[in-house]
Amino acid sequence: MVKDLEDVVIRTASRILIPFIQIYSLYVFVHGHGSPGGGFQGGCIMAASFILMAVAFNLNMAERRLKERTNAIFCALGVFIYAGTGYLSFLYSGNFLDYGQLSHLLPTDPIKARYYGMAMIELGVQITVMAVMVSIFLDLVTAGKHEKTPEEDGND
Amino acid sequence: MTDFILSKYNYWIYVILIMIGFYGMMAKNNLMKKLIGMTIFQWSIILFYISIGSKKGGTVPIIDPSLHPAIRAVDYINPLPHVLMLTAIVVGVATTGIALSLLILIYRKYGTVEEDEILEALKK
Amino acid sequence: MMIHFPALIVVVPLMASFFIFAFGLFQRRVCFPLMLGTLAACLVFAAGSLWAVLSAGQPVHYYLGAWDPPWGIEYVVDHLNGLVLLALAVVCLLAGIYSKTMVEREVPVAKHAPFYALFVLQATGLFGMTVTGDMFNLYVLLEIASFSAYALIGMGEGAAPFAAFRYMIFGTLGACAYLLGVGYLYIITGSLNMADLRQILPPLYQSQALIVGFAFLIVGTGVKMAFFPVHTWLPDSYTLAPSSVSVLLAPTFTKVGAYVLIRILFTVFDPSFSTTLLPATQVLGWIAVAGILFCSILALAQADLKRMLCYLIVTEIGYIGVGIACGNRLGLTGAIFHIVNDIFMMAGLFMAVGAIQAHFRTRNAHELTGLHRKMPVTSGVLVICGLSVIGVPPTCGFFSKWYLLLGTIQAEQWVFMGVLLLGSLLNAILFFRIFERMYFEVHPDALHQRREPGTTFERAAVSEFAPMVVTAAFIILLGLFNERIVSGILAFAIPPGF
Numbered sequence: 001m002v003k004d005l006e007d008v009v010i011r012t013a014s015r016i017l018i019p020f021i022q023i024y025s026l027y028v029f030v031h032g033h034g035s036p037g038g039g040f041q042g043g044c045i046m047a048a049s050f051i052l053m054a055v056a057f058n059l060n061m062a063e064r065r066l067k068e069r070t071n072a073i074f075c076a077l078g079v080f081i082y083a084g085t086g087y088l089s090f091l092y093s094g095n096f097l098d099y100g101q102l103s104h105l106l107p108t109d110p111i112k113a114r115y116y117g118m119a120m121i122e123l124g125v126q127i128t129v130m131a132v133m134v135s136i137f138l139d140l141v142t143a144g145k146h147e148k149t150p151e152e153d154g155n156d
Numbered sequence: 157m158t159d160f161i162l163s164k165y166n167y168w169i170y171v172i173l174i175m176i177g178f179y180g181m182m183a184k185n186n187l188m189k190k191l192i193g194m195t196i197f198q199w200s201i202i203l204f205y206i207s208i209g210s211k212k213g214g215t216v217p218i219i220d221p222s223l224h225p226a227i228r229a230v231d232y233i234n235p236l237p238h239v240l241m242l243t244a245i246v247v248g249v250a251t252t253g254i255a256l257s258l259l260i261l262i263y264r265k266y267g268t269v270e271e272d273e274i275l276e277a278l279k280k
Numbered sequence: 281m282m283i284h285f286p287a288l289i290v291v292v293p294l295m296a297s298f299f300i301f302a303f304g305l306f307q308r309r310v311c312f313p314l315m316l317g318t319l320a321a322c323l324v325f326a327a328g329s330l331w332a333v334l335s336a337g338q339p340v341h342y343y344l345g346a347w348d349p350p351w352g353i354e355y356v357v358d359h360l361n362g363l364v365l366l367a368l369a370v371v372c373l374l375a376g377i378y379s380k381t382m383v384e385r386e387v388p389v390a391k392h393a394p395f396y397a398l399f400v401l402q403a404t405g406l407f408g409m410t411v412t413g414d415m416f417n418l419y420v421l422l423e424i425a426s427f428s429a430y431a432l433i434g435m436g437e438g439a440a441p442f443a444a445f446r447y448m449i450f451g452t453l454g455a456c457a458y459l460l461g462v463g464y465l466y467i468i469t470g471s472l473n474m475a476d477l478r479q480i481l482p483p484l485y486q487s488q489a490l491i492v493g494f495a496f497l498i499v500g501t502g503v504k505m506a507f508f509p510v511h512t513w514l515p516d517s518y519t520l521a522p523s524s525v526s527v528l529l530a531p532t533f534t535k536v537g538a539y540v541l542i543r544i545l546f547t548v549f550d551p552s553f554s555t556t557l558l559p560a561t562q563v564l565g566w567i568a569v570a571g572i573l574f575c576s577i578l579a580l581a582q583a584d585l586k587r588m589l590c591y592l593i594v595t596e597i598g599y600i601g602v603g604i605a606c607g608n609r610l611g612l613t614g615a616i617f618h619i620v621n622d623i624f625m626m627a628g629l630f631m632a633v634g635a636i637q638a639h640f641r642t643r644n645a646h647e648l649t650g651l652h653r654k655m656p657v658t659s660g661v662l663v664i665c666g667l668s669v670i671g672v673p674p675t676c677g678f679f680s681k682w683y684l685l686l687g688t689i690q691a692e693q694w695v696f697m698g699v700l701l702l703g704s705l706l707n708a709i710l711f712f713r714i715f716e717r718m719y720f721e722v723h724p725d726a727l728h729q730r731r732e733p734g735t736t737f738e739r740a741a742v743s744e745f746a747p748m749v750v751t752a753a754f755i756i757l758l759g760l761f762n763e764r765i766v767s768g769i770l771a772f773a774i775p776p777g778f
Binding site for chain 2: 416420423427430431434439441442444445448449452453456459460463466467
């Protein structure tokens with residue numbers, strides 16, 4: 001009886017808090033330029049929201065919200081954004097990760113373009129860090145048993 | 157002598173932490189405790205780097221736009237070690253992740269994470 | 281486009297690794313071609329970088345993010361880098377081709393995509409360590425390479441996760457020691473760029489913090505390159521790793537560590553500091569000598585063929601250490617040439633042993649009787665690589681040992697010379713035992729008894745013996761063209777100050 005009540009308290013509180021945690025992570029990410037924060041920190045906080053979901057409810061609920069395959073795609077997507085920003089500067093014959101060349105793409109001067117370039121790569125970092133943290137947590141918590149082989153999945 | 161200890165207290169703290177971590181890595185039998193020792197070792201190096209960036213009377217390295225012509229670099233603490241250590245923290249997190257996964261594999265196979273029991277099982 | 285090659289060789293495999301990871305989860309068959317394409321592209325980049333250095337005659341600099349050093353990270357390719365990078369790229373590609381059938385045997389199907397992703401990530405780390413000109417960037421890439429190694433080794437048989445865990449504890453100790461060394465250098469100078477440190481450090485050579493930082497750097501690099509007393513992580517982890525992983529790691533990882541040691545000793549610090557002001561190279565030389573003797577004798581005692589080769593890796597690193605310790609041009613030429621040769625020799629040896637294990641389920645050296653009739657190509661490759669390790673012309677091993685011996689004679693280090701010769705003798709005993717069993721023993725066919733009744737002998741796949749044959753060809757070619765390599769590339773690869 002007490003345990004049911006405890007569950008109710010935790011679940012209700014988590015349901016209210018999780019969206020705010022996710023918004024806070026975006027807040028931390030955006031403010032990384034001028035105050036403590038940035039991609040890695042924001043990504044960890046975002047991952048913390050999913051881990052809270054997995055801890056307060058059960059793993060199936062967290063799995064429904066963020067599937068394994070989607071997680072893997074996020075992991076790669078962040079790296080593509082990061083490396084893609086670097087490759088964009090190749091198109092304008094700059095060096096790798098030369099954000100100044102992004103001024104050809106964005107309507108700003110080269111100095112401000114470096115500012116925006118850094119924000120773009122921080123976005124990539126945030127997505128990857130979130131995906132990797134959630135994936136590490138899921139692997140450790142289920143002791144690796146949550147993976148389905150492609151044959152079971154019917155997908156090869 | 158006390159001046160030698162007090163004026164360099166950040167180095168003393170990091171040395172003591174490194175030795176604690178090192179002791180954990182070498183002398184403990186349980187693999188999880190070895191891992192914790194290794195983590196303490198890595199984190200104390202991060203502390204060391206951050207401590208070398210601080211200055212007496214320096215402030216947080218965020219430029220106030222209203223001060224634009226009057227900025228002197230001397231007033232701010234060095235942000236470069238902080239940035240380097242962000243990377244080192246990520247490396248530490250990745251190390252912990254891999255180590256814990258390996259520990260799960262070892263536990264599944266041997267049923268224990270005590271090093272001497274595993275070595276006994278390997279000898280057979 | 282060619283000016284971007286130094287950066288592309290690190291960035292392209294990094295992105296490809298995540299491509300393989302993401303797409304491999306949906307469509308497994310795309311992993312192997314993607315990996316092969318990436319490693320082939322890296323070979324093109326490495327060859328292009330070396331050609332750019334040779335045609336310009338001086339090092340090629342690449343500034344990441346267009347920030348000038350010392351504020352930005354720079355990638356430098358010079359003669360030393362370029363040659364090691366080319367050798368690494370060739371061997372990584374050959375290891376990739378070799379892994380096709382090996383992976384299907386040893387790694388469960390669900391893990392193929394992560395395996396290939398880690399394979400390419402390991403290659404990223406290795407290339408990056410070779411090409412970077414920034415001390416902290418080297419630490420980051422060192423850790424990328426190390427993590428991929430831990431994870432790849434952990435996929436092996438039997439006690440592999442345990443061996444990988446112990447390797448990880450030891451390896452992190454080494455990497456943290458390296459980080460501490462970089463930290464000490466940063467405190468004193470405020471710079472992390474290798475060329476910049478070379479300019480700033482000379483007035484500071486007497487300071488205690490610098491000497492401690494130097495010591496940390498040497499110890500950290502020594503752990504990563506499996507230098508004698510801190511080599512104990514190597515035998516267990518490389519023996520228990522899957523064959524495809526051993527073929528990738530064994531030739532490359534420790535040699536990149538040796539390259540980093542040469543960089544730290546002679547490019548970041550002035551050679552006079554490392555040889556005379558602080559007798560660092562002397563100490564390293566004596567430790568290397570002890571390592572050669574100890575590990576050669578331990579190699580003789582092994583029944584498991586792969587474990588014997590692991591001890592041989594440590595012996596070869598000992599030879600490179602002796603070359604560094606001579607402190608003259610000849611010795612260092614021998615050491616650098618030995619790095620390049622050893623990459624190919626170890627690749628060939630580990631590929632051969634992997635093929636033997638795959639087809640006969642045994643790595644026991646006593647059961648190899650009559651191998652040449654069943655696997656003629658593999659035994660041929662084993663012979664050529666073995667002769668190279670011993671130092672028989674015209675294989676390349678002879679010429680690098682020749683330069684090493686000349687270096688020790690010129691430095692008048694008679695003990696080093698004696699130990700080099702003794703090491704060759706011990707290696708000869710080691711390999712001639714194996715050759716005798718493979719070619720000349722006529723009775724009981726232990727190999728026939730190993731096979732289950734009713735099975736037929738499966739021929740080695742083309743993807744297995746083609747890389748072996750190419751490696752053996754490279755060993756002989758490097759030996760035949762050694763004069764051109766030494767006078768054309770290595771003469772410029774020696775850092776200034778000798």
